[in-house]
Amino acid sequence: MLCCVNPDCQKPLNSDKNNYCHSCEAELIPLVGGRYRPTRVLSDEGGFGRTYLAEDVHKLNECCVVKQFAPKVQGTGPLTKAVELFKQEASRLQQLAEHPQIPTLLAYFEQNNYLFLVQEFIDGQNLLKEWEMRGSYNEREIRELLLDLLPVLKFIHVRGVIHRDIKPQNIIRRQSDRRLVLIDFGASKQLTVTVQTKIGTVIGSHGYTALEQMQDGKAYPASDLFSLGATCFHLLTGVRPSQLWIQQGYGWVASWQQYLNSPGKDGGSLSVELGEVLDKLLQLDIQKRYQSTDEVIADLTSQLPPLSSIPPTLLTPTFTATSANTKLALPKPNNKLKTQLILGTSLLVLGLGGGVWYFQTRPNAISEFSEPISQPVTSQKNVLESSYLTKSLKGHSSDVNSVAFSPDGKILGSASDDKTIKLWNLATKEEIRTLEGHSNWIWTIAFSPDSKILASGGADKTIKLWNVETGKLIRTLKGHTDGVTSVAFSPDSKILASGSASKDRKIKLWDLETGKLIRTLEGHTNGVQSVVFSPDGKTLASGSWDKTIKLWNLKTGNLIRTLNGNGGSVLSVAFAPDGKTLASGNNDKTIKLWNLETGKLIHTLKGHNDKVNSVVFLPSTTLNNLTLISGSSDKTIKMWNPLTGEKIRTLETGSGYIYAVAISPDGQTIAGGGSGENILKIWQVTH
Structure with missing residues (x-):
């Protein structure tokens, strides 16, 4: 099957034999960028663009993700600005993709007045689907989640990037190694907000988004930490913050622990120490919230008993070069170690x-x-x-x-x-x-x-x-x-x-x-x-x-x-x-x-x-x-x-x-x- 890449098309899936879309009659593009074949819509940005599952025909039809941004602007000036912003965002995503828990950026280009990003396809399930299939997480699993994701957030924050939309849907557990991968940095969303004239447009998801981000659109590292706390709350209690937000706005945040054992919910007990960590993540007042990932990691590793098996994260010794000629510190091997790498000074x-x-x-x-x-x-x-x-x-x-x-x-x-x-x-x-x-x-x-x-x-x-x-x-x-x-x-x-x-x-x-x-x-x-x-x-x-x-x-x-x-x-x-x-x-x-x-x-x-x-x-x-x-x-x-x-x-x-x-x-x-x-x-x- 082949997808129509008209972002307004209501039924984009077409037969391979079609030259024009059966629904909107737009001409079909068999290969976006000359090599990426869109096969299925993964998500829709409400007419401003879509995300497609695609095949890279140059790489034996390897799966990849094609993100489309379709700026609805009048005149060449705003469009030029949109293209400029798009390239800036692509460059930023390219830098972030150096991290093994962020999808690799494979390409970006403009075609038929649409802008496209091509990213690595992560084979796995997002945490919302995982939660729907298996039920709520226990304390140990929440701690493992935090220890796996906090270093990823630190990586992006020190580079001046705020994710802005952390929620279970945007975290995938990679099937190959069970690592958590952070997806959807919202390049198309940020661009859409920037080039639109509508006042009050905010990037984020109700219930998961910090107050300061919702009120004036400004986001900080602490804003992402609030969203991470809300994600943990959802997975721990089984209660969706988005539902609570509709009912009572931010009223649920101060009394979130009441949902741990609420009737009909399968949330479990929680240690005082982890409760205090989540309390500080979920503070409405940004000044009272954790200001950095290092602060959260410090509390998780000092106040709580050690896990017998911490997941392999960037908390382990890591090569963190920020330029050429940077040294790598590796743990000393035991005396049984032998190597056959024959690299010498190599x-x-x-x-x-x-x-x-x-x-x-x-x-x-x-x-x-x-x-x-x-x-x-x-x-x-x-x-x-x-x-x-x-x-x-x-x-x-x-x-x-x-x-x-x-x-x-x-x-x-x-x-x-x-x-x-x-x-x-x-x-x-x-x-x-x-x-x-x-x-x-x-x-x-x-x-x-x-x-x-x-x-x-x-x-x-x-x-x-x-x-x-x-x-x-x-x-x-x-x-x-x-x-x-x-x-x-x-x-x-x-x-x-x-x-x-x-x-x-x-x-x-x-x-x-x-x-x-x-x-x-x-x-x-x-x-x-x-x-x-x-x-x-x-x-x-x-x-x-x-x-x-x-x-x-x-x-x-x-x-x-x-x-x-x-x-x-x-x-x-x-x-x-x-x-x-x-x-x-x-x-x-x-x-x-x-x-x-x-x-x-x-x-x-x-x-x-x-x-x-x-x-x-x-x-x-x-x-x-x-x-x-x-x-x-x-x-x-x-x-x-x-x-x-x-x-x-x-x-x-x-x-x-x-x-x-x-x-x-x-x-x-x-x-x-x-x-x-x-x-x-x-x-x-x-x-």
């Missing part, structure tokens, strides 16, 4: 939402570090005793889909939806040059073994070969009938392999010296997402959306065998350095390890909460030192011992899906490309 480069980047040290992550590794590893100083420096490499204006290191380890390449490739000097952390020539999104890049040529492929169905030293285009290879999803050089630099999307489904082998097609490999029944050469250059592996991996003899072009048993589409394949093991990343959230001599499955690695977009092995000369790296749409990078199938470490990247990972030849630098602010991040470990 860099971690992430194509993620940037600005303030959070690396969270969660209790479950610490326990993972404490598990002994059964295989011997290279002796390294404990990484947890290190300090961490970060620096943003800014340049791309859209998603980073592919990253690659030159084999000499001097250059990092990144390719983006903005139709550009950027080359970065790893020594100076500066951009060397931008390569332009593709007419559509660029999905894949790879360096030749001698570091002199860069190959790129993308949605324009072409492959381009670039001179790395000069940045000049050498030639363009044409032949695929759909977008080029993956390119790879043979170890001897004589052959380039390319895979293509679902309308083509073919692999092509090209002679690099002449640019001519050597042969086409056919056999996959859906798009080929990943191609890679074996270390000896004799075999090519291909992973496909048809849920299979195929191994090809490069000399003859014949199919050696097909590896079946992947639970979902194969998004990435990688050879281990010895050429005897293959790893595959899949959209069923798993990684599979295959014995290439027998074709049998060795391990299935589980731990990601979303599809695994990229896998790569750390370079190693011995079997015992093997480490596998995976990047996922769950916003994490995970490190694995492929011999035992054990997860070594999880890197919480904070925001932004990870679409690609790459490792430098010396194994000391990891690069990742993804969504979010689309700024490459460098993580340097120093001892």
